[in-house]
Amino acid sequence: MGFTTGFVRHLSPHHDTIPASLLCRPCSNQKFSSQLGGLTLTYSLLYLSLYLHRTNRTQQHTLLSQQSLLLNSLLERPTSSLSSTSRTRRTRIDPETLEVEERWKKDSLTERLKDRWNGEVEGMVRRVAETDWRAVRERWERRGLNLWRNMTTTKD
Numbered sequence: 214m215g216f217t218t219g220f221v222r223h224l225s226p227h228h229d230t231i232p233a234s235l236l237c238r239p240c241s242n243q244k245f246s247s248q249l250g251g252l253t254l255t256y257s258l259l260y261l262s263l264y265l266h267r268t269n270r271t272q273q274h275t276l277l278s279q280q281s282l283l284l285n286s287l288l289e290r291p292t293s294s295l296s297s298t299s300r301t302r303r304t305r306i307d308p309e310t311l312e313v314e315e316r317w318k319k320d321s322l323t324e325r326l327k328d329r330w331n332g333e334v335e336g337m338v339r340r341v342a343e344t345d346w347r348a349v350r351e352r353w354e355r356r357g358l359n360l361w362r363n364m365t366t367t368k369d
Contacts, residue, residue, distance in 0.1 A: 287322045
């Protein structure tokens with residue numbers, strides 16, 4: 214009869230002899246089972262939604278962790294075996310570790326960007342140093358003089 218009703222009307226061939234108080238009485242078993250069914254449905258939907266939310270958050274956490282590690286590996290140096298404690302203790306350093314670190318220094322994104330920047334600065338400094346500034350000045354003086362002559366002369 215649904216989740217809201219818990220009353221059952223008992224009809225029997227002798228319903229005239231049954232007192233009115235017994236004809237329409239709450240049936241506790243049906244009321245309990247309908248409420249239990251409603252609670253089960255509600256809690257199962259709640260559980261499924263929380264489970265879905267938790268799995269989505271776990272997947273997001275995994276993806277963000279992977280992206281963070283990827284970006285950090287591009288921009289920062291990896292953890293080195295040349296920690297400050299090994300330098301102060303003067304322990305022996307593995308040559309392969311040094312080779313890997315030197316190769317990483319050459320191949321990292323920041324080092325490539327630094328090399329590119331230094332190359333551009335070096336090119337500009339070389340251009341400034343190799344420029345004949347006297348010839349540049351004379352060329353601009355000629356251009357300015359020609360412009361002045363064109364402005365002052367009238368075409369008749």
